[in-house]
Amino acid sequence: MPQRPLHPRSLAAQAMGKIDPQTKGVVTPIHIATTYIRDEDNAYSSGFIYGRPDNETIREAESVLAMLEEAKAGALLFSSGMAAATAVFQALSPGDHVVASKVMYWALRAWLQTEATRWGLVIDFVETDDLAALKAAVKPGVTKLIWAETPSNPLWTITDIAGVAEIARKAGAKLAVDSTCASPVHTRPLTLGADIVMHAATKVLNGHSDVVAGALCARQDDEFWNRIKTVRKGQGGILGPFEAFLLMRGLRTLHLRQERQSASAMALAQRLSAHPLVARVLYPGLPQHPGHDIAARQMEGGFGFMLSVQVTGGEAAAIKAAAHVELYKRATSLGGVESLIEHRASIEGAGSPCPTDLLRLSTGIEDVEDLYADLDQALKAGHS
Template sequence: MSSKSWSPRSLAAQAMGKIDPLTKAVVPPIHVATTYIRDEDNGYSSGFIYGRPDNETVHEAQAVLAMLEEAKAGALLFGSGMAAATSVFQALAPGDHVVASKVMYWALRAWLLNEATRWGLTIDFVETDDLAALKAAVKPGVTKLVWVETPSNPLWTITDIAAAAEIAHKAGARLAVDSTCASPVHTRPLTLGADIVMHAATKVLNGHSDVVAGALCAREDDAFWNRIKTVRKGQGGILGPFEAYLLMRGMRTLHLRQERQSASAMALAERLSAHPLVARVLYPGLPQHPGHDIAARQMENGFGYMLSVQVTGGETAAVKTAAHVELYKRATSLGGVESLIEHRASIEGAGSPCPTDLLRLSTGIEDLEDLYADLDQALRAGHR
């Protein structure tokens, strides 16, 4: 069997199978050098010039992610998810028009509202799961970027990536997809027509809550992708070698973690849907979810590790429920091996589209029965 036939699961598990040529170690070493020797002719035949734009450990982690996302143009790692996302917008030109998902990661939404206009960009927010609304918002010849988050945090609405790509491309725009809450195990947006896929790699790609990182992958090595490379190089946004090493370590177990997390999230969603103190469960794997059919078409290996619940007692009961968990951890972030719970409306503040009775749940790898039992006792305590 040719090595070209190995599955993404196998290639990721072995970090592309690269063996250290000096020690024959099966775990790639960490390269920490910030500068490199010039050749006698004053050139750099190694391809490495300085640590800010280039690092071998970063290159190796990028290769794993590009393989997972089927990114023909490759991947770029950044110091955070925000650094990755904002570099896409900073690669646009002043006056460019952007259409973005109304429900999305709150920090990026705040940046677009408060900072992107300083770059001369015009931003329109729309419910991108409504294709008619998306099509109406896109301006042919004027819109340069459509930014979609799917599943969208924290309501988990689903946008049809292939249809959104068609709308964007007909208008002369690019489609970028924030796929943080799907991961390449579940969705590979580039294969569905997207031009760029973004990850807050801090989350499930790393999976251990010990790295802050961001990533972009591209379908085509075009002028816009090279402009993003220039932004990262000029602003010093590259990920550090230690963080890249930890991220690569996390991606080696991504498939295993995602299978467990997604299966548990699905089981929790089903059981919580029947809980007397839960008014509604938001999870694309449920047949009653408005985006279920699209999710079933464009996602595989499950429906992801994130869900939200709206409790029957309103905001007071939701906050009290979060206060009474024992196994779940009350903390911001998602995608780690530990399960997290958070009352999102109070975190996001004024202008948040998040209902005040909603709790966001990030499903880890703990025992399913323990997770359900903890939520059950917390819900009951929250309604006393």
Template sequence: MTKASLTPRSLAAQAMGKVDPTTRGVVPPIHIATTYLRDEDNGYSTGFVYGRPDNETVREAESVLAMLEDARAGALLFGSGMAAATAVFQALDPGDHVIASRVMYWALRNWLLTEATRWGLNIEFVETDDLSSLKAAIRPGETKLVWIETPSNPLWTITDIEAAAGIAHAAGARLAVDSTCASPVHTQPLALGADIVMHAATKVLNGHSDVVAGVLCAREDDEFWQRIKTIRKMQGGILGPFEAFLLIRGLRTLHLRQERQAASAMALAERLSAHPMVARVLYPGLPQHPGHDIAARQMKDGFGYMLSIQVTGGEAAAVRTAANVALYKRATSLGGVESLIEHRASIEGAGSPCPPDLLRLSTGIEDVDDLYDDLDEALKAGA
């Protein structure tokens, strides 16, 4: 059996089968060196020059991520999801027109509104799940990047990646996909035509709420990808070796966690849809979800670990519900083994597209009956 014949599940479980050459340990060591010895001819035959762009532990993590996304050009790890995402926009030229999903990760949306314009970028927010709106916003020759998030946080709308790629490419633009809330277990955007995929690796890729990291994966090693590499190298948006080591640990169990989390999220969505104190459940796995058919086509092995509920009693009842959970943790972030609950509108503030009666739920690996009972009791207490 060759490595090429193995499934991504097996390759991730063994972190690509890397073994420490000195001890033969099945868990490779953490490489912390910041500088490397030159050859006698003053060259660097090992390919390692300096710790900022060159670290073996980081490269090992990148190899697993590139494999999971089937990224021919490879993967680049950054010190955070925001560092990874903003590097893509910084690689553009002043005056470039950019289309971004109206509903998306709030911190990046704020950065695009407040900082990207200072770079001279022309940012336009569109309901990218509406392909007619996306087509109408495209400016052939001017639009250089279409940035979509699917499923989009926290409303979980679904954008057709393949169709969006066709629209972007026809206008000479690139398509980048924030796939944080899908993970490569459920969606592979590059295989659907995207040029770049981004993950906040802090979330489900790591899965243990103890690492802040971001990653970009690319389909083609072109001039734009080389520009992003240069930005990371020169601006120093790197990930440390210890964090990369922890990320590798998390990636080993990604498939197991995602299968459990997606199954539990689906079960919760179905049961909460019948709850008298829940006005609406937002989850692409539900047949009544507007993007269900597209999600069923472009997602596999489940519909992800994130869902939101809108509480019948409005904002006050939603806040009281979050205050009365016992098993769920009231905390920002998502994708960890522990389930989290958050009232997003109060976090995002003025201008948020998030309804005030909405609670965002990140499904962990706890017993699904315990999770439902906790929400049931909290909803009743918050009514």
């Protein structure tokens, strides 16, 4: 590799420049072995013992992600985003107090409200974009973790990561940030003071809707990070090698996809804001968004690929509009090269903070004029 420092997009495009030592291939092979030969003295000089805690292909993908997030302690890949997120909470001790975002990925919120309490954790949900409310909820010396999702799904509220990091530091707590919908292209929470950054790598990191994966990256190699490593090792939550290979393929084009997707999302947000059948557009790139100034400060090169629209005519019109899309796909998930649309309140069910007139849009890499035309005709069909 060149001696001068390279841009992360260059390092990611070449997967850190690693070459297969045997074939000299520019793409390294998938390592699928589950067990490894011991040396004559019964040691493991290769550094590999068994497939459950470690794998070379997974290490390679982790190194690319750690580079992108500027994670000095490295990255860990998990079998899903939920496996990654819950490992953070399982690294805590019974009785520990947690403050978490009120608006977050619905499945994690449900897990925290049910299963986490059975682990003995005490969970308080607050609007983490309200620093005063957050500070009031934190109990110095008692609160062990603040979990913030930004932009938050599906309302896209923005939390001031540096501000929350300062609150966490003074309280003696760790800060973990779910940055799934920002990606390291736009936001690197560890550089803003977070201790852990989490990704549902199924989404934009992979980008092709063919891998279920999760990831954690850490700012420092401390006792808490080692507890998380122990959780993954003991519970067997590691990602499979084939999935890690596909994820690394996705990371090679992450910058290209994110630049296109965020540019298209901004264009759609601006045009839909003037649409007569749209009551409100939720997107942090819009100046009228409550979190726009903070987003402009902590996000780089765009405001992400996700937006939501609230449809005039209420729930019935929103559901009918989603039923009439032709290019968008009615499907769960987000971040893929194909654009997706979903009526979130129907998915999240009772207790969801999601308005019933809201449609969540994941912007892909299609032509933006085609995407707008499809939404325009679907919105009109929703009111016919």
